[in-house]
Each structure stands twice: as structure tokens, then as C-alpha cells.
Amino acid sequence: MKQRRYKGIIEILLGIVVGGLLLLNVLAYQHAYAFLHFSTSDAVPGKYDTTSISGKLALLLQGQSISRPQPSTNPTSVHPDCRNQIITISTQLDLGAWYCAGSSNKLIILFHGYAMEKSALINEAKALLAIGHAVLLVDFRGSGTSSAAYTTIGYVEAEDVAASVRYVREHYAYKKIILYGQSMGAAAIFRAVDQLGIAPDALIVESIFDSLFNTVINRFDNLGVPYFPSAFLLLFWGGVQADFNAFTHNPVDYAQAIACPVLFLHGEQDSKARLPMTMRVYNTVPVQQKKIVVFPEARHESLYRHHPTLWQSTVLSFLARI
Template sequence: MTKIKKIMITAAASFIGLGIAGLFTFAWTLSTNVMHPKYTCSEEHFIYCGDPSQLDLAFDDIAFKSADGTDLSGWYIPAQASDKTVIFVHGHGADRHEGMRWFKAVHGAGFNILVFDLRNSGANAQTFSTMGYFEREDVVAAVDYLYRQKAIYSIGIFGTSMGAATSIMAMQADPRIDAGVFEAGWANLEDLYAEIIQQYVGLPSFPLLPLTTWILEQRTGMDMAVLNPEDMLADIAPRPVFIIHCSGDKLVGLSHGERNYAAAKQPKEYWQSPCETHARAWQSDPQYIEQRVTHYFSEYL
């Protein structure tokens, strides 16, 4: 009997060890997917995958550095005799092309455009992504560029998905950003990851989420607890915010847009777009939403 018990204990220990190893491996893989997203420019989503000349817009290639020395590249699209600029900030696994579908309308309304690749994206050096933790400093660097290189002091921002969360964090920290449009952003990143694990992986969020969070923080230096825009939106007032979210968003659910809007103080605007795919509000009704966005920036910049 003693020998059988020893065999059973050894087998149980081996099974538990394999389970822990498997859980750790899975969590490591999830953290890798966050740090190193795969990207291909899809015209179905981005509409345009060339440069602004595809829209008959003249532009300059620009480069600047984030506070930690990270090199960033982008485009500057000047509007005639304009002292107002809108910065476009793309999402996770995307690059500067994500905002191009908005350029024609925004530029036509009289705004200069600055659009750039966040770290680990587009034409920049491949490092790792941090869901806005370090990327918010890239946004602040873009504002610095406008102040120092272009003498532009009236600045709006348009962020999509991770770019929305990143832009909210940057706007809360930097009073030089006067107005923000935020499409398809999450309210709380850990809540979002819990929803993704349950919906797409089919597992309970515990213990996979805490382990993945810990691994991400150890590998990148990010702090997941501070990546929650709903905790920051109230601090932006009295500067205005405009929240946009697809009603049928299957990746970042509509509840996140509703939570962000509820957290913001006046002046604020909201549009629940009748779209079923993440971050495709423009595709749902280009004429309507272009008019609203350009009117918003015209009013507040």
C-alpha cells in the first residue's frame, strides 16, 4: 500500500507540475503576442496603405525622439495658413496608415495633420509594445515636436483602439492637448483581457490573467494597473472629449465605450456607431462621422 501511495503521489505531483508548466507557457505566449503583434496593412480596415499622396495631399517625412531616446518617424501634412494640428495615434498591431481614412476630411477642414508610428510599429525599430504604458510618452514627444519645430500651439488628438487609450493617458498628463477624439478604446485593460480570455480562449481569467499580467510587467517594465482610461478621463475636463465606439465591437465591447463616456466630464460627446467590427466607425457612415469630427475640432481648437 505504501508503494502504491508513493506512485500516486509522484503521478499527482507530475501532473500538477505539467499543469503549472503548461499554464506558464500559455501565459508567456499571450504576453509575447501583446509585446510583438503581427501587422499587415489591410485595405479592408485601413482603406489606404500608401502615403498621403494617395489622397493628393502634400506631406513631409518627419522624425523625432521620445523622452527615453526612442526614434519615431511619421508624416506632417500642412494645411494652408493653419495654426491648428490634429495628431493621429494608431492602435496595437497597426501603424500610421490606420488614420488615413480621416485625413481628407480633417485636412479639408483646415487642420494640419501629424501622424506617426508608435514605438515598435511601422517604420520604427522593432522592440516591444506596452499597450500605451511607454507609448504615451511617444504622444507627448509628438506634441513637443509641434511646439518646437512648427510653433503650433493649438493641438487636437485622434486615437484609435490602443491609440485611444494611449491618447487619453497622454492628454490627462499633458495640458497642451486641447481636444481629443477617442475611437474604440478600452476602459480598463485587465477587464478587457479577462473578457478576451473568457470569450476567445474559453478559460476562466484566473489564474491565467494574473500570471500573464505578471509576466508582461516583468518582461517590459509596464504597470498594468495604470492603463485604465476610465480612471483618467475626469481629469481632462474642462478640455473636451469625444468618445466613439462600434455597437457590435467583438474585440473591445461597447461597454468600454459607455464606461469611458460615463467617466468623462462635460464638455463631452458620444457616438455609438452602427458597426460590427472593431474600430470601423468611419466605414459605417463616412459622411456623417467626418462632419461630426471636423465640426468638433473646429469648435474646440
């Protein structure tokens, strides 16, 4: 009789464990899908650093629904002479871009961050234009006026970076091509250099993370919940959905291939891509001509908007030496 009772208890416990694991996988799949696929509705991006218990619980159960980033203005908001460009990658995929000519021999290609589009870089583009540099602001696939409605947090977007560089070399005669990327854009740039063989003359990377896994861990830490095993499941299912190994998406590894001058910009209070993460990437870059500038009190945000004077003095001084 006792043996039957113990057997029944064990079966119940096993059922609870198996059911819990299944539920965790379902939730991780949902979160991964919401994170990588933009909604075409008017959903408002969820804030995972909310302090309310109900807000955290809702986000944990439902995932972060994010609207497809839409263009908020037009190229003339950068400069009256700026114009739309289309960069064709395939018959199914085009990238939207804004091109603004400059008087110098340098062109800077700017790439936005996650869940954003090219107009997020208008202030930076204006500052660069003001000193004569040409700019090309590019929408990653899934954003703005580009095709598709998905993202891979910089993995496949590396192809967009490479296509943009090829486009510039084919259509323009600038002697120097500099790439500027914010967060996901920075990761995509590093991957394009390492995996796709592009050779820019210099890089400016803002709020870069060292690995996608550590970024996901920060996400859970900001929520105040344990990352194990959910972070592993989130990356696994995200990789399955997007057809890539998310555990290998590591800018710190791509950094070994960098062979040009690099300027790192980072917020002191960035909780999404924390400063030690960027320092790992910085220390891995093998070139001597590199520099990191930390913006006091800045979070994971536009560092130009946070401190325009520091941004301009830092970036313009770096470009003057390229």
C-alpha cells in the first residue's frame, strides 16, 4: 500500500516537473518570437525594467510586443538636399536609406539600434554634415522603409551592412568609408567585418554588447528574476526561429578581425549593454588606434542627445585623424 502511495506521489512530482519544463519552453518560444518579429499592429513596446509586479508578470507571461519601426520623417529633415536611396539585396529584400552629399572625401554610413529606424540618427547625421562629411543613413531589414518585419539583433543584419558598403563603393567615389553603429548596429558592423570581409577605413561603435547571451542575462537581471534556465531557452528558441546559432553571436569574438581605427562610445549607466561588456570588446580589438569614451550618467540611449558637446568633440576629433 505504501509503495503504491509513494509511486503515485513520484508520478505527480514528475508530472509537475515535466509540465513546468514544457511551460518554460512555451514561454521562451513566445518571448523569442515577440523579440524577433515586429508587430504590424499599433502595439506599444513593452518596458521590461518596470518596477510594478503586475507589469513584470505580464511581460514575463506575454513577451515584449513591439511595433514595426516606422519612418517618422523624410530625408529633408536631415538636409534639404538629402534624398531617398534604395539598396537592393535580393528580389525579396530592399533597404531604405537617406543619402546626403558632403564636401569632404569621407562618407559615414550610420546604422540604428534594435526596434528603431534611420531617423533615430538624424542628430548625428546633421553634426557630421555640418563639418562636410557625407552621410548615408540605412534602415535595417524589418525597419523603416526596408523590406520584411523581423530582426536578428545584428546577426543577419551584418549582410545589410556589407550590402551598404558595396553600394557606396559602386555608386560613389569617396576615399574614406566610416561605419557608425548604435548597439545592434554596432554588433552588425563587427560581424560584417569578421564574417563578410568588408574593410572600412574606421569604425565608431556606440553601446556595443559583448555577446547576445550576456545581453539576455541583463534583460532578466533588470527584471529582477533569475536568468537560469530561461535565458538559455530564449536564445535556443530564437535561434531556431531565425535559423542561426544565437549563442555564437558575440561581438567580442568578431572584434579579433578589426584592423582599422575604432572609437567606442558608451553610457556609464547603461544597464542593457553594461560597461564591462564593452570593455571586453575594446580589449579584444587588436589595433593600437582605438579609444573608448564613457558618457557620465548616460544609459542605453542616444549619447549625442545625452551630451552633444562631448559627442561632437570626441567624434569630430576622431574623424579628423582618419
